[in-house]
Amino acid sequence: MDDQRVGIAVLTISDTRDAESDSSGAYLARAAEADGHRLAGKAIVPDDIDSIRAAVRRWAADPEVDVIISTGGTGLTGRDVTPEAVQPMFDKVIDGFAPVWHRVSYDGIGLSTLQSRACAGIIDHTFVFCLPGSNGAVRDGWTKVIGPQLDRSTRPCNFVEIMPRLSEQ
Numbered sequence: 001m002d003d004q005r006v007g008i009a010v011l012t013i014s015d016t017r018d019a020e021s022d023s024s025g026a027y028l029a030r031a032a033e034a035d036g037h038r039l040a041g042k043a044i045v046p047d048d049i050d051s052i053r054a055a056v057r058r059w060a061a062d063p064e065v066d067v068i069i070s071t072g073g074t075g076l077t078g079r080d081v082t083p084e085a086v087q088p089m090f091d092k093v094i095d096g097f098a099p100v101w102h103r104v105s106y107d108g109i110g111l112s113t114l115q116s117r118a119c120a121g122i123i124d125h126t127f128v129f130c131l132p133g134s135n136g137a138v139r140d141g142w143t144k145v146i147g148p149q150l151d152r153s154t155r156p157c158n159f160v161e162i163m164p165r166l167s168e169q
């Protein structure tokens with residue numbers, strides 16, 4: 001990672017989306033690049049624990065990927081398995097992410113935010129954020145939570161300035 005550009009991989013988790021209909025993943029890719037970051041990868045995998053873990057594991061091991069953002073699979077239905085797939089992989093949980101994301105979400109959709117299990121953590125020195133699949137949730141997640149933390153100018157602190165220290169023992 002150079003001083004400003006963060007390598008971001010976008011993972012869409014869906015049984016129904018493809019490259020043409022993946023508006024949430026496309027938004028994240030565009031927004032990240034518009035904010036000066038580098039798109040290090042983009043993929044769509046089905047709502048399947050093994051498929052999700054394989055994609056996350058591959059990117060977490062890639063030195064070009066600093067951040068993985070997933071969209072989809074965080075709801076309450078039987079096919080929503082993103083947290084079950086990703087949370088056991090976390091080396092550290094970013095405990096503050098879910099409450100902050102839900103606070104932002106509440107402003108837009110009220111109590112419906114209760115239906116999301118958005119989560120975040122660190123896997124092999126890589127930040128991982130799991131967002132719902134809706135366009136509004138992804139937009140709010142990027143513009144109001146993740147994007148500002150990936151901006152070195154955010155004060156009093158931000159994720160970019162601690163990235164080099166994630167591998168400290």
